[in-house]
Amino acid sequence: MKDGRVNPSHRLEHQGIEGLGHVFYNQLEPALVEAALKRGEGTLGKGGSLLTTTGRHTGRSPKDKFVVRTPSVEDTIWWENNAPMTPEAFDRLYLDMLAHMKGGDYFVQDLYAGAEPEHRLDVRVVTELAWHGLFIRHMLRRPERSELDDFIPEFTIINCPSFKADPERHGCRSETVIALNFDKKLILIANSAYAGENKKSVFTLLNYILPGKGVMPMHCSANHAIGDPDAAAVFFGLSGTGKTTLSADPSRTLIGDDEHGWSERGTFNFEGGCYAKTISLSRDAEPEIYATTEKFATVIENMIFDPETLELDFEDASLTANMRCAYPLDYISNASTTALAGHPKNIIMLTCDAFGVLPPIARLTPAQAMYHFLSGFTSKVAGTERGVTEPEPTFSTCFGAPFMPRRPEVYGKLLQEKIARHGATCWLVNTGWTGGAYGTGSRMPIRATRALLTAALDESLNEVQFRRDPNFGFEVPVSVPGVADVLLDPRQTWADGAAYDAQAQRLVNMFADNFAQYVPHIDAEVKAAAIG
Ligand SMILES: Nc1ncnc2c1ncn2[C@@H]1O[C@H](COP(=O)(O)OP(=O)(O)O)[C@@H](O)[C@H]1O
Ligand SMILES: C=C(OP(=O)(O)O)C(=O)O
Ligand SMILES: [Mn+2]
Numbered sequence: 001m002k003d004g005r006v007n008p009s010h011r012l013e014h015q016g017i018e019g020l021g022h023v024f025y026n027q028l029e030p031a032l033v034e035a036a037l038k039r040g041e042g043t044l045g046k047g048g049s050l051l052t053t054t055g056r057h058t059g060r061s062p063k064d065k066f067v068v069r070t071p072s073v074e075d076t077i078w079w080e081n082n083a084p085m086t087p088e089a090f091d092r093l094y095l096d097m098l099a100h101m102k103g104g105d106y107f108v109q110d111l112y113a114g115a116e117p118e119h120r121l122d123v124r125v126v127t128e129l130a131w132h133g134l135f136i137r138h139m140l141r142r143p144e145r146s147e148l149d150d151f152i153p154e155f156t157i158i159n160c161p162s163f164k165a166d167p168e169r170h171g172c173r174s175e176t177v178i179a180l181n182f183d184k185k186l187i188l189i190a191n192s193a194y195a196g197e198n199k200k201s202v203f204t205l206l207n208y209i210l211p212g213k214g215v216m217p218m219h220c221s222a223n224h225a226i227g228d229p230d231a232a233a234v235f236f237g238l239s240g241t242g243k244t245t246l247s248a249d250p251s252r253t254l255i256g257d258d259e260h261g262w263s264e265r266g267t268f269n270f271e272g273g274c275y276a277k278t279i280s281l282s283r284d285a286e287p288e289i290y291a292t293t294e295k296f297a298t299v300i301e302n303m304i305f306d307p308e309t310l311e312l313d314f315e316d317a318s319l320t321a322n323m324r325c326a327y328p329l330d331y332i333s334n335a336s337t338t339a340l341a342g343h344p345k346n347i348i349m350l351t352c353d354a355f356g357v358l359p360p361i362a363r364l365t366p367a368q369a370m371y372h373f374l375s376g377f378t379s380k381v382a383g384t385e386r387g388v389t390e391p392e393p394t395f396s397t398c399f400g401a402p403f404m405p406r407r408p409e410v411y412g413k414l415l416q417e418k419i420a421r422h423g424a425t426c427w428l429v430n431t432g433w434t435g436g437a438y439g440t441g442s443r444m445p446i447r448a449t450r451a452l453l454t455a456a457l458d459e460s461l462n463e464v465q466f467r468r469d470p471n472f473g474f475e476v477p478v479s480v481p482g483v484a485d486v487l488l489d490p491r492q493t494w495a496d497g498a499a500y501d502a503q504a505q506r507l508v509n510m511f512a513d514n515f516a517q518y519v520p521h522i523d524a525e526v527k528a529a530a531i532g
Helices: 029-038 087-101 130-139 145-150 196-213 243-247 287-292 366-375 408-422 446-457 497-521 524-529
Strands: 023-025 042-044 050-052 065-068 083-085 106-113 121-127 155-160 177-181 186-190 216-225 228-236 252-256 259-262 267-269 273-277 299-301 324-328 344-351 362-364 377-380 392-395 425-430 466-468 475-477
Touching: 029 042, 029 050, 029 130, 050 130, 083 087, 087 155, 087 177, 087 186, 106 130, 106 196, 121 130, 121 196, 130 196, 130 273, 130 299, 130 324, 155 196, 177 196, 186 196, 196 216, 196 259, 196 408, 216 243, 216 408, 228 243, 228 252, 243 252, 243 273, 243 344, 243 446, 252 259, 252 267, 273 287, 287 324, 344 366, 344 377, 344 446, 362 366, 366 408, 366 425, 366 497, 366 524, 377 497, 392 497, 408 497, 425 446
Parallel strands: 023 106, 050 299, 065 083, 065 177, 121 155, 155 186, 228 344, 344 425
Antiparallel strands: 042 050, 106 121, 177 186, 216 228, 216 252, 216 259, 259 267, 273 324, 299 324, 362 425, 362 475, 377 392, 466 475
């Protein structure tokens, strides 16, 4: 059937969304690629990939994200971090958007978020762009075709990039808006074609819902030892810290690259696909991710290519440094088929330190891990958020403040309990600068980071000698096979030791200033782990 597959009584009309042109339900990848091409949304690339561009928005717009302030969420939302929208403004936005959408063709994908059936969220994503339908089909988890007949969406996302919001009328900040309404179970996205808004909206929903079920939602990638799902590792980190790159380790089984839950049973991916940055992606260093750029239906976003040969230019950042490719997990040969694993044995907190102060790896006590989780330090790298053009030091709690609807302590306590109960070992890994700060030093070599992670995960790192870092109090290995000793002690990588000490002191002060806000909410042990 040309409409695709849907239970007739679950069509959009039954949700009050009427008057659209043709609605294509749950189309498969070939039909979505064909539709995108026919509608002029993109170009067919090598291997049948889909080459698309997003126009002005090439990254997320965190300042344009709003939560509708209704009584049911009044006491649970962390309002200092989530901009409120009135229910009336949301209703106007919704009606105006529906009026705008009248007569237009739309694409609907009914998908699961969450590989663990008990904690799964059923979401319907309605998109103006066929390629957004393809994107979210890659990113989330696909019901069996027969399951679609019983699919009842719990939340619905409507993404209409051609609609421009009116700040006066809609209570928002600009023409771009991402509005979450937990009462109406609706998310509206307007005036941005950056595909990442779709997936990070679903993440925000789960970050709200899951803590209430005792499940810890995590902005992290995850993998496990080949053949041993009980030897799982998770890699927390803000954008650009290396979640996607480091989890796609050929010597381990990939569970997922960005969003996971930690339940009573273990680790599970929320998603079913990956969204990798492609800037300077190297065929040699990252063959698995590179290969996906030449596979059927991979969505390639904002990359420059040769119009004749379709050869991608991985170095041309003229559209954005945040160029991406989106593909289903099974395009990576060593990916898990279930996207499930046991309780994490190792928890890695990734940070990209542009000051060049933090060591490439440090072992954390559980209290130090909580301190770093609440701090969420990194340097934002150009691209993923609008207006960030060079590394900018930032503290983003839970390694994902833009996606956290609840207060940081909620996530902190859940994580703390789970770490204690399951005895996970925690590490801080700096994938940022070494040999000096940004501008003087250079980015940590990926092979060094990988060697250190391998040693941490195969537990050989626990055999080496550690020193205590005088500034941060955590333990740092002195010597690790396969990694130059000098790299392990950042002070030694700097030309001027006194300059390092001064920079380290500045960073310690930044940590201390930022952490003051959490002190009233933490226990004595975490207080004792605070620095500065
Ligand atoms: N030592 C390193 N570890 C991880 N990534 C690195 C390192 N050095 C450079 N990079 C680059 O940094 C980027 C990390 O981005 P990515 O893995 O997409 O992060 P995330 O998924 O956390 O947003 C990639 O472009 C990667 O090639
Ligand atoms: C898709 C995103 O995630 P990440 O950069 O962490 O891969 C994003 O932040 O828009
Ligand atoms: Mn990523």
